Amino acid sequence: MTLSIHKNILKISLFVVYISVTLLVVFGLSAVFTYLNTGADRNLMLHNKIHETVHYQPEIIWDISNTEGREMSNTTLQNLEKDYLNAWYVKQVAFEKNTDKGLKDYYTKSALATIKNSINTNTKNKISIQGTSTNHHPSVDFFSEDGQLVVLTDKEVKEYKRIYKNNILQLETTEVNTYQILLLLEDGFWRIRQILRIEPTKISNNQVHLTQLNQNIKGINYYPQDTPWDMFGEDFNEKIINQDFNIIQNAGLNTIRVFIPYEDFGKSEVKAEKLEKLSTVLNLAVKNNLKVIITLFDFYGDYQVLDWTLNNKHATKIINHCKEHPALLAWDLKNEPNLDFESRGKENVLAWLKQMIYHVKSIDRIHPVTIGWSNTKSATYLKDMLDFVSFHYYEDLQQLEKAYQQLEKNIPDKKIVLGEYGISSYRGLWNPFGNSEEDQAEYHQQFQKIASKNKIPFISWTLYDFKKIPKEVVGQLPWRKYNQKHFGFINQTGERKASFQYISKP
Template structure:
C-alpha cells in the first residue's frame, strides 16, 4: 500500500512538473510573439479599420525621378498605404469629431493642428463628411537614410459635406494640390506636414454622348429558372442563347441585364462573375442584340465613405465591357428614387452624380442613363445623363400626359420607357387581379402609345417565374405571386396572348 501511494505521489509530481514547464514555454512564446508583432499594422491600428476594405481612391503615381535616394517598390507601397490610411482616419475623425487612429499616421506636431480643428468643430457642433476620390502623387525627395520622404499630390478630387447641428450647410467637390512631408517612425510613414497649396472647383470634362440613331426596342431579361441570380452557379450559356434567339425572333433588338453589387464582389469584382457577364454580351452579339447593363443592383448605402469602393467596382465593370460591340448603354442604378426616404434624397443624388462622372470618364463612347421608377423623378440629373429613362406601372390612362410633361422638361434628350408590364395573376392571393387576356390588352394599348410618342422601350419581362427571392418583393404571398406572372411566356414555356404585342401594337 505504501509503495502504491509513493507511485501515485511520484506521478502527480511528474505531471505537475510537466504542466509548469508547459506554462513557462507558453508564456515565453507569447512574450516573443508580442515583441515581434510590435510593428504589425493590423495589430497596432487602434481604429479597427482596414483601408483595403473601406477606402480605395484612385491613385496614379508619376514616374519616379526624385532627388536623394532612389525608392524601391516596397518602400513606395508602404508609403502609399500609410498615406491613404492617413486620409481615411482623418475623414473618420472629422466625421465623428474624435481623435481615434490619428496618432498612427500623423506626428506629434501634425496631430496638434488636427486636434485643435476637431475641438473647434465639436464646440461649434460642426461635422464633416468627406472623401478623396483621386490622387496623383509625385515623389519629390527620399532621404539617404530612408527616414524622410516628400511628395506633391496634384489634382486631388475631394467631395465633402459640412453639417452644423446636423443641418447641411455646404456640399462641394473640389480639386486641390498638397505638399506632404513624411517621417518614418516605428515602422509607420507618418505625416509631418500636409499643406494645401491650391484649390479650385471640380470640373467634369465628360461630355454628353449623342446617339440620335439609337432605337431601343427591347426587354428586361432574367433566365426563367433562376431570376435575380443570373450569374450564379446555375449560369447556362445554352439557356441564355436560346432565350436571346426568342427575343430576336420576336422583333426586338436589345435586352437589359443587371449587375448586382454584392453578388459581383463589391469593390473587388470576382473574375468568374465578370467572365459570365462578358459571355452574356457575346451571346447577345451572336443574335445581333444590344445590351443595356444596369449597374449597382441591390446597392443601397450611398454614404460618402463608401464612394471609393463603388467607384472601384464600377471602373472594373466598365473597363471590361466598354469595347464590346453588343454594349449599347450604361444604366447607373435601378430605381434609386425608391431609396430617397430611407437613405436621403441628397445622399442618393450626390452619389449618382459622382457615378455618372466616373462611368463617363472610364467610357466616353456609350451613353449613360438612370432607371427611375416614375416620370416625376426622371428629370433629376437630366442634364448629366445621355438618355432619360423611366418605369411605368401606373394607370395607362395617365401615361399620355405624363410623357408630354416629361418631354417638355427634358427637351431633346432621348426618352426610354425602360420598364412596364402587367401581371396576369388572379389567383387565391389576388382574386380580382388581371387575367392573361387583360395582360394582352394592356400590352396592345401601351404599344400604341409607344408608337404615338415614338418612344424607345424595354418591357418587363420575357418569362413568368416559378420562384421570386424574398429580397425582391418580401415575404408577402400576394406580392410574390403577382410578381411571378409578368412574363410573355408562362412557366411551362407556352406563349401567352400578350406575346403578340411584345414588339408592336
C-alpha cells in the same frame, strides 16, 4: 493505513496540479500583458485593423521618375501607398465622426496634434465633415538614403466634401488641391509628419459631356427563366441565353437591359470570371443583332461618401472591359435609386449619383448614361446631367399618355425611355381577384397602341414567368412573390402567353 497513504498521495498530486495550472495562468497573463504594453507591438495590433482591410481605393498614379536620393523599390512604393491612402481614410473618418480613433497609426505626434485641434473645434461648434478623395497623382520628390523619410507632391487631388452644422447641410463642394507631404517610417509604417496645400484650391466645375442616344429602343428587361436575379451565377448557361436572345430578336425587339449585381461581381475587386460571362452575353447579343443597356450597382444601397472610391473602382473595371464592345448601347447607373431616398437620405443618394455620372463619363465619353427612376415623379432629377431620361411605369395605363406628354414638356431636349412596364397575370390563392392572362394581353395591346402613337421607346418587364423570386427582391410575403412571378410573356412551362403577340407591336 494503505488507504491513508493513497489519500495523502492524491492530495499531493492535486496540489501539484493546482500549482502548475496557477503558474501557467500567471505566466500566460504576464506574457499577454507584456505583449500589450510593448508600444510598437500595440500600435501594430491597432494598425492592422485598418492596414489589412480594404476601405479606400481612389485612383492613384505614381511618378518616381525624378526622385532624388535613394532609389525606391516596388515593395517600398506599395507599402508607402497603402499607408498614405489609409492616412487619408482615417482622417476623413475622424472629421466625419469627430474622433481621433486610428489617427496615431498614420500621423506623427505633431501632425496628430494639428488634426485633434481641428476636431475639437468642430465638436465645440457642432460641425462634421463628410469627405473623400477620388483621384491622386503623387510624385516622389525625395527618398532619404536611410529609407526613413519621403517627400512627395500629390497633384490635382480631387476632393468631395459635405459640411454639416447641427446635422444640417451647410455646404457641398468638389475641390481640386495640390499638396506637399512629408512622411516618416516609424515602427515599420509610414506616418505623415506634415501636409501642406501648396496651390490655391480650385473648385471643380464638373462639366459633363453629353452623348446622343441613337437607338429607337424596342426592348425587354432580361433574366434567364431559371436564374432570375442571378444571371451570372454558377448556373450561367450560354446555350439558354443564346436561345432566349433569338426569341427576343425574332419577336421584333432590338434591345435588352441586363443587371450587374455589385457584391456578386466582387465589389471593388471585380472578378475576372464574372467579366468573362458578361463578355459572353455581349457576344451573344451581337450574334442576335441586339443592343445592350448595362445596369450597374444592382443590390447596392449604401451611398456613404467613404464608399465612393470602392464604387468607382468597381465601375471603372466593368466600363473599361465593355466600353469598346459593339453590343453596348448605354449605361444605366442604378435601378430605381429614388426608392432609397427615405432610408438612405435623398441628398446622399443624389450626391452619389452625381459623382457616378462624372466618373462614368470620365471613362467612357461615347456611350450615353441614364438612371432607371421608378416613376415619372422622380424622372426629372439630374436630367441636365444625363444623356437620356429613363423611368418605370406600373401605374394606371390609362394615365400613361398624359404622364409621358408632361415629361416631354418638362424635359424637351432629351429622349425619354420607358425602362420598365408590365402587368402580372397571377390570379390565385394569394390574389383571387388578380389579372388573368387575357387581361395581361389586353394591357400589352393597349400599351403598344399608346407607345406607337406617342413614339415612346420602351423596355418591357419581362420575357419569362419565374418559378422562384429571391427574398431580396420583394421580401418574404407570398402575395408579393407570386405576383412578381407572372409578369412574363412566356409562362413557367415555356409556352407563349396571349400577351406575346403584343411584345413589340399592337
